[in-house]
Amino acid sequence: xxxxxxxxxxxxxxxxxxxxxxxxxxxxxxxxxxxxxxxxxxxxxxxxxxxxxxxxxxxxxxxxxxxxxxxxxxxxxxxxxxxxxxxxxxxxxxxxxxxxxxxxxxxxxxxxxxxxxxxxxxxxxxxxxxxxxxxxxxxxxxxxxxxxxxxxxxxxxxxxxxxxxxxxxxxxxxxxxxxxxxxxxxxxxxxxxxxxxxxxxxxxxxxxxxxxxxxxxxxxxxxxxxxxxxxxxxxxxxxxxxxxxxxxxxxxxxxxxxxxxxxxxxxxxxxxxxxxxxxxxxxxxxxxxxxxxxxxxxxxxxxxxxxxxxxx
Amino acid sequence: xxxxxxxxxxxxxxxxxxxxxxxxxxxxxxxxxxxxxxxxxxxxxxxxxxxxxxxxxxxxxxxxxxxxxxxxxxxxxxxxxxxxxxxxxxxxxxxxxxxxxxxxxxxxxxxxxxxxxxxxxxxxxxxxxxxxxxxxxxxxxxxxxxxxxxxxxxxxxxxxxxxxxxxxxxxxxxxxxxxxxxxxxxxxxxxxxxxxxxxxxxxxxxxxxxxxxxxxxxxxxxxxxxxxxxxxxxxxxxxxxxxxxxxxxxxxxxxxxxxxxxxxxxxxxxxxxxxxxxxxxxxxxxxxxxxxxxxxxxxxxxxxxxxxxxxxxxxxxxxxxxxxxxxxxxxxxxxxxxxxxxxxxxxxxxxxxxxxxxxxxxxxxxxxxxxxxxxxxxxxxxxxxxxxxxxxxxxxxxxxxxxxxxxxxxxxxxxxxxxxxxxxxxxxxxxxxxxxxxxxxxxxxxxxxxxxxxxxxxxxxxxxxxxxxxxxxxxxxxxxxxxxxxxxxxxxxxxxxxxxxxxxxxxxxxxxxxxxxxxxxxxxxxxxxxxxxxxxxxxxxxxxxxxxxxxxxxxxxxxxxxxxxxxxxxxxxxxxxxxxxxxxxxxxxxxxxxxxxxxxxxxxxxxxxxxxxxxxxx
Numbered sequence: 001x002x003x004x005x006x007x008x009x010x011x012x013x014x015x016x017x018x019x020x021x022x023x024x025x026x027x028x029x030x031x032x033x034x035x036x037x038x039x040x041x042x043x044x045x046x047x048x049x050x051x052x053x054x055x056x057x058x059x060x061x062x063x064x065x066x067x068x069x070x071x072x073x074x075x076x077x078x079x080x081x082x083x084x085x086x087x088x089x090x091x092x093x094x095x096x097x098x099x100x101x102x103x104x105x106x107x108x109x110x111x112x113x114x115x116x117x118x119x120x121x122x123x124x125x126x127x128x129x130x131x132x133x134x135x136x137x138x139x140x141x142x143x144x145x146x147x148x149x150x151x152x153x154x155x156x157x158x159x160x161x162x163x164x165x166x167x168x169x170x171x172x173x174x175x176x177x178x179x180x181x182x183x184x185x186x187x188x189x190x191x192x193x194x195x196x197x198x199x200x201x202x203x204x205x206x207x208x209x210x211x212x213x214x215x216x217x218x219x220x221x222x223x224x225x226x227x228x229x230x231x232x233x234x235x236x237x238x239x240x241x242x243x244x245x246x247x248x249x250x251x252x253x254x255x256x257x258x259x260x261x262x263x264x265x266x267x268x269x270x271x272x273x274x275x276x277x278x279x280x281x282x283x284x285x286x287x288x289x290x291x292x293x294x295x296x297x298x299x300x301x302x303x304x305x306x307x308x309x310x311x312x
Numbered sequence: 313x314x315x316x317x318x319x320x321x322x323x324x325x326x327x328x329x330x331x332x333x334x335x336x337x338x339x340x341x342x343x344x345x346x347x348x349x350x351x352x353x354x355x356x357x358x359x360x361x362x363x364x365x366x367x368x369x370x371x372x373x374x375x376x377x378x379x380x381x382x383x384x385x386x387x388x389x390x391x392x393x394x395x396x397x398x399x400x401x402x403x404x405x406x407x408x409x410x411x412x413x414x415x416x417x418x419x420x421x422x423x424x425x426x427x428x429x430x431x432x433x434x435x436x437x438x439x440x441x442x443x444x445x446x447x448x449x450x451x452x453x454x455x456x457x458x459x460x461x462x463x464x465x466x467x468x469x470x471x472x473x474x475x476x477x478x479x480x481x482x483x484x485x486x487x488x489x490x491x492x493x494x495x496x497x498x499x500x501x502x503x504x505x506x507x508x509x510x511x512x513x514x515x516x517x518x519x520x521x522x523x524x525x526x527x528x529x530x531x532x533x534x535x536x537x538x539x540x541x542x543x544x545x546x547x548x549x550x551x552x553x554x555x556x557x558x559x560x561x562x563x564x565x566x567x568x569x570x571x572x573x574x575x576x577x578x579x580x581x582x583x584x585x586x587x588x589x590x591x592x593x594x595x596x597x598x599x600x601x602x603x604x605x606x607x608x609x610x611x612x613x614x615x616x617x618x619x620x621x622x623x624x625x626x627x628x629x630x631x632x633x634x635x636x637x638x639x640x641x642x643x644x645x646x647x648x649x650x651x652x653x654x655x656x657x658x659x660x661x662x663x664x665x666x667x668x669x670x671x672x673x674x675x676x677x678x679x680x681x682x683x684x685x686x687x688x689x690x691x692x693x694x695x696x697x698x699x700x701x702x703x704x705x706x707x708x709x710x711x712x713x714x715x716x717x718x719x720x721x722x723x724x725x726x727x728x729x730x731x732x733x734x735x736x737x738x739x740x741x742x743x744x745x746x747x748x749x750x751x752x753x754x755x756x757x758x759x760x761x762x763x764x765x766x767x768x769x770x771x772x773x774x775x776x777x778x779x780x781x782x783x784x785x786x787x788x789x790x791x792x793x794x795x796x797x798x799x800x801x802x803x804x805x806x807x808x809x810x811x812x813x814x815x816x817x818x819x820x821x822x823x824x825x826x827x828x829x830x831x832x833x834x835x836x837x838x839x840x841x842x843x844x845x846x847x848x849x850x851x852x853x854x855x856x857x858x859x860x861x862x863x864x865x866x867x868x869x870x871x872x873x874x875x876x877x878x879x880x881x882x883x884x885x886x887x888x889x890x891x892x893x894x895x896x897x898x899x900x901x902x903x904x905x906x907x908x909x910x911x912x913x914x915x916x917x918x919x920x921x922x923x924x925x926x927x928x929x930x
Contacts, residue, residue, distance in 0.1 A: 303343025310382035
């Protein structure tokens, strides 16, 4: 027990010491905090009107848009719903890809797993955004707006396949290790092997799936909204982009409006990138940078020709 | 021989090591000095982690960050290799000194033809096409390779041929010294024997020097002229082969020599060396072998012994080097005398009228079909094998790699399906592959794997590994009982004190300790049959004997043991019966002494000839 505790402390230390992980976590937290602030308080009401298309000033830090709304307020207000969809997709993708990857890898070669493989490859070929468009057009015909729940679901249903392939190949190689064969030989049940011996080593991969799932969710949502094919119930960064495109803000050089719509996405993407590099280093110690000691010390080494001094 | 003019290379006070990720330093080689003479084979022998590979890399000035040579000189013709510029080194490498790193044969570029690979090296040294081709042909034939090899890709060659290619490449420019780092690891015994034999013939003919790094003391005793025994970053004893063999004067050498089985001088008991080598993150003043030494004195802890000169060539780093070790008494832990006290009844009683046969295999076949284009080729991995495993008897299955030993083990263990043939356990038919994955079969047949580094789950403790089979097979009534059984099992396999090991993780154990845990896990089920697939081939010599002694002792538990190996020397030590397998067929079987001292089949004779034995000369 004590040893396990000590082990977890050293892991925490590695995580906080790793600057990539630290920066990544900080950026993700910043994005979430922006979103939470926006859902409680914004500098101006999102519906308040000011003069149109004003460049940034002390009054409006990110200027105003073509409708006279404060861009910073809009950005803050729209961040949280966007992140919710992202994290929702990330969590679901991580869950699905882990379960399917574990089963597909452990039972590789058996009929059930061949079926899983075929489904995985099929799903791999369907782009999430397209499914989202199809689903939402159905909803539009039925005259119902698409809830974020449906969005998350349809993006996740086709988003797990890539991760599942990755996890499957990892599980496949783990399943052929002798300690797994030994567990089978002593009569260990399959589910015990899967959950106590195969799941722990692939958890970092699951986490990576969550990160990329999140990014995939946010980008797909924004893309779909940008195309204007998603009749959403509330505004998010994608709807903001949709307005930018209908008003051709990039032609009239209203860069502040575009900036407002993409800042949270840039922060999220950069944070995920840093986290991913950091986790790679954490999982694979070979990638860790070896620091040579700053202060040299002298060590005395007794040898046959007397004591020699070396500095390390 | 030790004339100053004969010195080719001398290493003085070499100290090297590695920076650790946490900012510390790990010493691999500390203050090593020795000479390599002209026209000799010098072997540096030591167990894994003793610094022998680092030593070889440092000599070749090829140790890269995070490794670093801290001090010392490597003098070659009066010049220090460690102080040379890159250009000077390039002109010396291959022409004067060649280096064959470990696993070089597996590092050949798969898309470059052998001839092109060898030419590339020559082009670097300014040789033209014609000249290069002549040199390549000459060296290939020297290594007994057909000239067609130049147009082949590495994947078309066997492991032994690839190793021959690598060795031929190292000899291309007739260097004065070739440094070989574990040149035969991973090769079949017979292939290993033939390569080293040819190498020695070539060395004697051309008169260059070889510095060879190996973990295999018996093999080096056959191959080398002089031997340096390395332990924890130091050369503890150096001397000619015969001096070390007949008269070892360092306790480590003495114990190592008495830990290896030999066919020529059969030993009743093999010694093992308890404990592990020290981790050299700091340098203690005393002798590095102190913790494991049976003959230690109080002064050994305070002061590092210096070399005692025993003859012109023989030096030992021990205060007691002038004493005769065999007259000193050894503590029982070096004999691995294991107490099996309360374990007499570990296995279920044999069923009536089975004349001791626990498992019997009849006419076993395993056929793999491979497609070569549209043609289907059948490959017989196991071709009609029949044998019985009897309780209280260790049956050895011996053969080189690729002859079907492991396939038989896997079929019996229930990991693989056979193509045809039947398997009976205590008279009951378990021929159907699915019947061998039932709890009934698994409670009777267990297996110990070859690689101790992958047979334990890195994320679970030693205790967990022993607990699981006890719980699954309902061997215990309550938590206290469970704890007691785990402790008993660890004691049985010689992990003492067991409490110390309970909460350890596999990465905190040495290879030998892991293998003991692996054996304890198999025994927890209380099986009738134990399959041990090359259980000691990946272990260091100092712990190998310990595992062999454990297996030997397990026979007394009325266990039928199938010991699978390529090493006839270990067979002669522990087994009662032996079966020799060749191309999937058992070509010879019978009593161990009968087969080893009076072999009938040609393959058995070749195996016996090839087995490393310190008392043999190559």
